[in-house]
Amino acid sequence: MNVTEAIQSRRSIRKFQDKPVPTELLLKLADAGRSAPSASNLQAWKFIFVTLPELVSKVDLFSPGLSGKPPVILVICSDMDYALKHGSRNSEIYGCMMDASMAAENIMLAALEEGLGTCAVKSYNDAAVRKLLNLPDTYRIEMLMSIGWPDGEPRESRRKSLEDVLIFNRWEEKHE
Amino acid sequence: MNNKEAYMELLIYMITSAAGLENEPHIYGPLRMIEASQRLCGLMQEEDPDNEDLKELIRIIENGKQKSTSDEEAFYQMLQDAAAKLVDLL
Numbered sequence: 001m002n003v004t005e006a007i008q009s010r011r012s013i014r015k016f017q018d019k020p021v022p023t024e025l026l027l028k029l030a031d032a033g034r035s036a037p038s039a040s041n042l043q044a045w046k047f048i049f050v051t052l053p054e055l056v057s058k059v060d061l062f063s064p065g066l067s068g069k070p071p072v073i074l075v076i077c078s079d080m081d082y083a084l085k086h087g088s089r090n091s092e093i094y095g096c097m098m099d100a101s102m103a104a105e106n107i108m109l110a111a112l113e114e115g116l117g118t119c120a121v122k123s124y125n126d127a128a129v130r131k132l133l134n135l136p137d138t139y140r141i142e143m144l145m146s147i148g149w150p151d152g153e154p155r156e157s158r159r160k161s162l163e164d165v166l167i168f169n170r171w172e173e174k175h176e
Numbered sequence: 177m178n179n180k181e182a183y184m185e186l187l188i189y190m191i192t193s194a195a196g197l198e199n200e201p202h203i204y205g206p207l208r209m210i211e212a213s214q215r216l217c218g219l220m221q222e223e224d225p226d227n228e229d230l231k232e233l234i235r236i237i238e239n240g241k242q243k244s245t246s247d248e249e250a251f252y253q254m255l256q257d258a259a260a261k262l263v264d265l266l
Contacts, residue, residue: 061185064193123196123200157246
């Protein structure tokens, strides 16, 4: 599978088989994540893979946006203590979130190559997830990601047309 | 899973949904409510496993709920269909 095929075929997976994901695959995903671009090369990200079934179930419970009973939940955090010491105010406003998003896309594409399905999730209760995982106050949760073996085919994705989203050079009124 | 655990799961889902909805897209409100309704249907089904109308209601919700982010019109139609189906359950 080349990169274009991976980009075109990736879908958000919301139903998973009841089958564990080997640790070596998760390490590969973390490696893909840490290889993503990072603003000012800050790399304040932390990749927390929740794999203990009882803990996965609890995080799942407090995350209304999660679905499909994934065997693994990845919690992508930013170490804001590190970010503010080594980065700037912009790291806090947008840099760390941007980095986490780019890492997430790397992870989702690497997962696809292994036959794994993923879904990025922002609907979770921050306080509850933080408490369940015993996260330091200085860690900011950027997103959750369900990871597992897809059960069935995903739905077709609706995408805006190229002409709806593409502008060359200057914006002109006809684009509206 | 016993009833106490199932009710607790539903309670957690409803409260965390309510807590999160303030800053979520508007359509997530009906989405969370219909998801909670489907879970409640599941609990009712345990007490009435042969109820075909309940099974049909669960099927209607299941088939339509994920359309909230891809086909809003179909999603809202599903909510109407689910509401109409309730008449058969009375």
